[in-house]
Amino acid sequence: MTKPIVYHIPVCPFSQRLEILLALRGQMDAVEFRVVDITKPRDPELLAKTRGTTALPVLETADGQILKESLVILRYLDEVMEGDSLRRDDPYEHAVESMLIAREGPFTMTGYIYVMNQDPAQRDTHRDKLLGLYKDINGFLMEHNPDGTFLFDDFGLAEAVFTPMFKRFWFLDYYEGFALPEGPEFDRVRRWHAACMAHPATEQVTEEEIVKLYYDYALGAGNGALVAGRTVSSFAFEPEWQSRPWPPRDKYAGTASDRDLGLVA
Amino acid sequence: MTKPIVYHIPVCPFSQRLEILLALRGQMDAVEFRVVDITKPRDPELLAKTRGTTALPVLETADGQILKESLVILRYLDEVMEGDSLRRDDPYEHAVESMLIAREGPFTMTGYIYVMNQDPAQRDTHRDKLLGLYKDINGFLMEHNPDGTFLFDDFGLAEAVFTPMFKRFWFLDYYEGFALPEGPEFDRVRRWHAACMAHPATEQVTEEEIVKLYYDYALGAGNGALVAGRTVSSFAFEPEWQSRPWPPRDKYAGTASDRDLGLVA
Numbered sequence: 001m002t003k004p005i006v007y008h009i010p011v012c013p014f015s016q017r018l019e020i021l022l023a024l025r026g027q028m029d030a031v032e033f034r035v036v037d038i039t040k041p042r043d044p045e046l047l048a049k050t051r052g053t054t055a056l057p058v059l060e061t062a063d064g065q066i067l068k069e070s071l072v073i074l075r076y077l078d079e080v081m082e083g084d085s086l087r088r089d090d091p092y093e094h095a096v097e098s099m100l101i102a103r104e105g106p107f108t109m110t111g112y113i114y115v116m117n118q119d120p121a122q123r124d125t126h127r128d129k130l131l132g133l134y135k136d137i138n139g140f141l142m143e144h145n146p147d148g149t150f151l152f153d154d155f156g157l158a159e160a161v162f163t164p165m166f167k168r169f170w171f172l173d174y175y176e177g178f179a180l181p182e183g184p185e186f187d188r189v190r191r192w193h194a195a196c197m198a199h200p201a202t203e204q205v206t207e208e209e210i211v212k213l214y215y216d217y218a219l220g221a222g223n224g225a226l227v228a229g230r231t232v233s234s235f236a237f238e239p240e241w242q243s244r245p246w247p248p249r250d251k252y253a254g255t256a257s258d259r260d261l262g263l264v265a
Numbered sequence: 266m267t268k269p270i271v272y273h274i275p276v277c278p279f280s281q282r283l284e285i286l287l288a289l290r291g292q293m294d295a296v297e298f299r300v301v302d303i304t305k306p307r308d309p310e311l312l313a314k315t316r317g318t319t320a321l322p323v324l325e326t327a328d329g330q331i332l333k334e335s336l337v338i339l340r341y342l343d344e345v346m347e348g349d350s351l352r353r354d355d356p357y358e359h360a361v362e363s364m365l366i367a368r369e370g371p372f373t374m375t376g377y378i379y380v381m382n383q384d385p386a387q388r389d390t391h392r393d394k395l396l397g398l399y400k401d402i403n404g405f406l407m408e409h410n411p412d413g414t415f416l417f418d419d420f421g422l423a424e425a426v427f428t429p430m431f432k433r434f435w436f437l438d439y440y441e442g443f444a445l446p447e448g449p450e451f452d453r454v455r456r457w458h459a460a461c462m463a464h465p466a467t468e469q470v471t472e473e474e475i476v477k478l479y480y481d482y483a484l485g486a487g488n489g490a491l492v493a494g495r496t497v498s499s500f501a502f503e504p505e506w507q508s509r510p511w512p513p514r515d516k517y518a519g520t521a522s523d524r525d526l527g528l529v530a
Binding site: 051061065067068069071072073075076079080091092094095096099102139143 | 316326330332333334336337338340341344345356357359360361363364367404408
């Protein structure tokens with residue numbers, strides 16, 4: 001039988017959600033993943049299927065139908081795969097996890113704007129904004145499960161949505177020295193965050209890979225765009241990231257050379 | 266038996282979604298609606314229930330649990346009420362309606378920023394942005410149901426989400442002279458829009474009510490805030506909107522007086 005196909009960027013957090021879902025449900029082979037190289041022009045056949053939009057991931061069903069939006073695809077797969085859903089069965093509990101999931105969009109946008117910021121004078125503003133969102137999530141978890149670790153009794157749909165973003169934000173730890181401050185305002189979300197990061201279903205990426213691939217984001221260049229003075233994107237497939245040195249932490253000092261980054265021989 | 270309670274602003278588009286759902290499913294008495302006057306300080310008891318947040322609507326379940334976010338509440342009610350759900354049963358079709366629903370956030374924000382704009386030089390920019398979103402929806406409907414009227418065969422979940430916003434945007438017709446241009450780029454979404462506007466389950470509000478209550482929005486003052494030079498909000502419950510004259514269309518000329526707006530005797 002034909003499988004659904006997910007077209008995605010390597011280590012994309014939005015498709016990592018789908019990988020986490022499949023891992024949690026023990027069905028890692030239920031979907032075929034095909035990598036798209038965003039540093040090259042998009043394959044015309046795929047572009048025709050997606051009607052010109054280039055946002056990834058997209059899912060192609062076994063019938064050739066196209067779905068976009070990672071949260072839509074996540075919920076779709078959770079609904080159609082055999083076995084118990086990851087979403088909470090109880091409608092109220094599902095609404096609660098959906099309220100938490102609704103916070104993910106602003107959270108993600110804030111973190112990406114923060115890492116891409118090029119103005120040192122704005123660093124604290126971005127940090128405070130992200131901390132405010134963490135504080136809000138802390139309050140949400142205190143409201144719904146003050147003594148627990150996850151939102152409910154185990155890693156669930158909300159965790160599958162947020163964890164790839166927590167891992168992505170390794171780029172903030174590295175390039176911005178970001179860390180959750182000590183204190184009760186963050187204790188509950190810190191516990192949640194740590195448990196999400198440590199869960200075995202979420203090991204698709206490493207800090208080293210994120211930090212190396214997202215160096216160009218830290219210099220303000222997203223989606224495979226080239227940084228001025230460079231000829232190879234940090235997202236390039238070759239040379240592979242394992243062979244490259246760790247990039248410099250100081251993003252505000254300007255780019256290292258292709259050679260120093262291990263991007264050319 | 267205790268019913269769920271929805272706390273809401275009069276004619277709020279986000280709670281109109283819930284009213285449309287109840288109307289379509291023939292269960293208008295399944296939920297109690299309680300009006301909150303946003304021009305007055307919030308009732309401390311309600312504020313305690315919602316843990317300090319003032320965004321409306323909120324739903325209080327029969328057990329006293331609180332749900333926020335109109336789309337979360339909408340899907341929750343659709344799931345728990347007896348009888349057939351409004352959402353599409355088929356997971357792929359449900360994913361399609363969810364993709365359309367995902368466009369609602371930017372659509373709503375764009376329309377509100379447009380009506381609240383106070384700089385005449387920016388009018389075309391706001392108009393073009395909204396038209397771009399309509400064009401995108403036109404393409405989406407052409408992709409999924411080119412010859413139909415609704416997204417599927419009848420008024421459904423996506424229509425329940427968008428129609429209250431279409432009605433809200435009467436304030437753009439009135440205060441900005443907004444209208445969808447003629448032409449094939451908008452023909453499909455115009456057909457959809459017209460059918461949504463005309464559907465009998467969506468008659469909770471009238472253009473007259475929207476235009477009168479949202480006059481202050483057109484002057485840049487949202488959420489019950491007072492316009493400079495005025496002592497009564499256009500959202501005030503008294504005198505009721507039926508007794509007031511239609512406000513002036515020219516929002517860029519500055520506010521009419523409380524007296525001319527029929528807000529004081």
